[in-house]
Amino acid sequence: MGMIIDLEPIKCNALLTDNYVGRLAYIADHEPHVVPSTYFFDADQGCILCFASNGHRINALRKCNKVSFQVDRIESFRHWQSVQVHGTYQELAGDRAKECLKRFAEGVERTIDHKNAERPHFLSHFSGRLQEAEMPVVYRIAVTKITGKSVENFT
Numbered sequence: 411m412g413m414i415i416d417l418e419p420i421k422c423n424a425l426l427t428d429n430y431v432g433r434l435a436y437i438a439d440h441e442p443h444v445v446p447s448t449y450f451f452d453a454d455q456g457c458i459l460c461f462a463s464n465g466h467r468i469n470a471l472r473k474c475n476k477v478s479f480q481v482d483r484i485e486s487f488r489h490w491q492s493v494q495v496h497g498t499y500q501e502l503a504g505d506r507a508k509e510c511l512k513r514f515a516e517g518v519e520r521t522i523d524h525k526n527a528e529r530p531h532f533l534s535h536f537s538g539r540l541q542e543a544e545m546p547v548v549y550r551i552a553v554t555k556i557t558g559k560s561v562e563n564f565t
Contacts (some may be wrong), residue, residue, distance in 0.1 A: 414486065419560025424491045425483055425558065426451040426458075430521045432481040434460070434551075436499075438470030449479070450517035458495060458551040459514040468501075468547045475499040479551055493558040497551040507548040514548070 417425070434447040445467060450459045458479055462468055471477065479495040502510050 412561045414425070414559055414561060417491060417493065419556065421491070421560070422556045422558040423451075424455055424483055425491055425493045426495070426556075427453060428521065428525070429481050429483070430518045432458075432479050434467070435478040436467065436470050437474045437476075438466060443467075443470065444492070447479075448518060450514045452513065452517070452550075455550075456553045457500075458497070458553065459510050459517070459548070460512060460551070461514065461546040461548045463546055468549075470548070471499040472501070477551055488561055489512065491558060492558040493556060494552055496555040497553045500550050500552055502548045502550060507545060510550065511545070511548045540557045 430448055430450065432447055432449050433444050435442060435444045437443070443466075447460050447462075452459055475498050476498055477499050479497065480492065481495075482490060482492045484490040484492075
């Protein structure tokens, strides 16, 4: 196996841009929780856009807004890259939430098209949900730090 090295910032950003599923880590009731989450990395705004229904995750994030978000590219034990984002949960509302939900949907769609991956069924529901009174909770993770690791011989 090659040596594990730090991933350059440009490669960290590329890994975040080229994917749409990561793991959100947060604290609830003094316990760590990690959940998979669909996301869009908005490099221009320095944030990760996400959404969720009201529930455990959102209630916890409202109480403790410091989070981590991890995205991996794993081909094998000897070929992988991993990026960890530290940031702050920021809930969005009104027109700002609708705008970001639309940007999220379009960004995820572009990423999926670029990867020639299967399109998740939830994307087709966004146009209707943008008009509904009961929108999902739209939030961003304002990035404070990004770090990454890679196996040295990863290509």
